[in-house]
Amino acid sequence: MAKILVFGHQNPDTDAIGAAIAFSELQQQKGQDTEAVALGEAGEETQFALDYFDLKAPRVITKAASETTDVMLVDHNEFQQSVADIAEVTILSVVDHHRIANFETADPLYYRAEPVGCTSTIILKLYKEAGLTPAKAIAGIMLSAIISDTLLFKSPTCTQEDIDAAKELAKIAEVDINTYGLEMLKAGTNLKDKSADVLLDMDAKSFPMGDKSVRIAQVNTVDLQEVFDRQAELEEAMAKANDTNNYDLFVLLVTNILDSDSELLVVGEPAEKVEKAFNVALDNHRAFLKGVVSRKKQVVPQLTESFK
Structure with a gap:
């Protein structure tokens, strides 16, 4: 057996x-x-x-x-x-x-x-x-x-x-x-030698929300700016992932493990659902979320509700 x-x-x-x-x-x-x-x-x-x-x-x-x-x-x-x-x-x-x-x-x-x-x-x-x-x-x-x-x-x-x-x-x-x-x-915060594709796939999950497919990745760091210095590269990789895997929306949650805050990077549509979920306005596809560190409790439920 x-x-x-x-x-x-x-x-x-x-x-x-x-x-x-x-x-x-x-x-x-x-x-x-x-x-x-x-x-x-x-x-x-x-x-x-x-x-x-x-x-x-x-x-x-x-x-x-x-x-x-x-x-x-x-x-x-x-x-x-x-x-x-x-x-x-x-x-x-x-x-x-x-x-x-x-x-x-x-x-x-x-x-x-x-x-x-x-x-x-x-x-x-x-x-x-x-x-x-x-x-x-x-x-x-x-x-x-x-x-x-x-x-x-x-x-x-x-x-x-x-x-x-x-x-x-x-x-x-x-x-x-x-x-x-x-x-x-x-x-787990050594990110410099990792490609954008690797960063986006390190800790990522897909969720059906309404009639959309939403991909949510999370990256932990001790320096948010280190990650967002690569924003253009990340956005390109996120858009490619959307096209390849039929995701409607790709959300990257970048979490500072020392300050217990996060910043979002959003590629795809409907991006307004992200703004509604967190009561924020995306600026350059980004939004800062003070005190947010948990995808499971502070991101997925809010987005799910927003898509209803």
Whole structure:
């Protein structure tokens, strides 16, 4: 019997990869034959965490049905964010902290979704419910995922449950949360040697909104101007992505992880929906959003409402 594949969303961030590793390890301890895989290469932030805790990056797949019949999803549920042939395999379980949309199965499944800042927070609960404790390295990658998704607890998505889970995992992993966390986040802000296409694809998700397809990418930095010095290059790449992938609107959210603010760059139509969502006027395709750091909580819901 083929292994059950466990994976997060396309363009995986630290939680997508960390949650897959941790959930697969949990399933193995419970007697399942699973393998954590990824739907894209690990970014620098994630690789920093993997290297720090001496973990190997999961192998990358583009399709699942050619090697298994059963999969488990973490950190996503929407089919357009999943493996290309998701409709051809059986989804045994989902552990997620996002909205539920564009998702259905023919068979019953285990579904665990909670409104917390990080999937790995939920997975720690599952370990405890099973009477198990994650190993040091697994605790480390789960902690890394929480730090990443909550921007070291500064994101409005962060809950007390995330903070408590991070403290518990930090003890197991034997690290100082603030020292390690800032070092890890900064590792993901090295943008100078990356092309515009790479920047736009590092952390990007597609969303159906009304009758439109909206692509929302997020880039973390410690210097907004460093990114916007490349505005012309980014706009050209965004327009090309719209044409190639039939996106109607491409929104780039550039987030300063130190100041906890963001600036938008918008290419496509209807751009007025962005202005309506955030009560701003785009100037040179840009708008500053004070205090906005979370795509999940501060961008997607507002845009979705604007498109109704």
